[in-house]
Amino acid sequence: MSRLVLHLERQVNAARRLLGVVLEQNTSIRRQDVAAVLGSLPEVQAELLERQQLELEREQLLAEAATTLGAAPDELDLDRLIALESGSVAPRARELSFELRGLMTELGRVHEQNRVLVRQELTFLDHLMRLLSGAPEGGYSPAGFAPVPAPANVVDARA
Numbered sequence: 001m002s003r004l005v006l007h008l009e010r011q012v013n014a015a016r017r018l019l020g021v022v023l024e025q026n027t028s029i030r031r032q033d034v035a036a037v038l039g040s041l042p043e044v045q046a047e048l049l050e051r052q053q054l055e056l057e058r059e060q061l062l063a064e065a066a067t068t069l070g071a072a073p074d075e076l077d078l079d080r081l082i083a084l085e086s087g088s089v090a091p092r093a094r095e096l097s098f099e100l101r102g103l104m105t106e107l108g109r110v111h112e113q114n115r116v117l118v119r120q121e122l123t124f125l126d127h128l129m130r131l132l133s134g135a136p137e138g139g140y141s142p143a144g145f146a147p148v149p150a151p152a153n154v155v156d157a158r159a
Helices: 001-029 034-041 039-068 078-083 089-133
Strands: 140-141 144-146
Touching: 001 034, 034 039, 034 144, 039 078, 078 089, 078 144
Parallel strands: none
Antiparallel strands: 140 144
């Protein structure tokens, strides 16, 4: 099997694993399971290290192909890489490349969704902590600075 196809297979497998981890994180964030979210961080880091290694391999493949073709690595596309391989490699390489693009798109979407969910949770906690501590949360009105309202009394101390 060609190095190109083997590399693409490794890229797809790594992207699948990382997508699995971020989907699990998404579920944990929605359940507000902090321990599970934090517990998944080592998995994310391991997958990111694997992605770094794969990127180095990708750069090496591109550099070798660029030398062979007499072109710059950033000028190469899948078709030019396939041209260096035997004819039977093309369908599998295209299939893997297409799958990898889809996985990376989905990975980006879920990761961004996780970021938004975490940001919402932290904003809520910040608001809640400010209310409980009586810390002011100033703002602006159309006329300028709006005074900070008095903190809500959760317990009536006069009773």
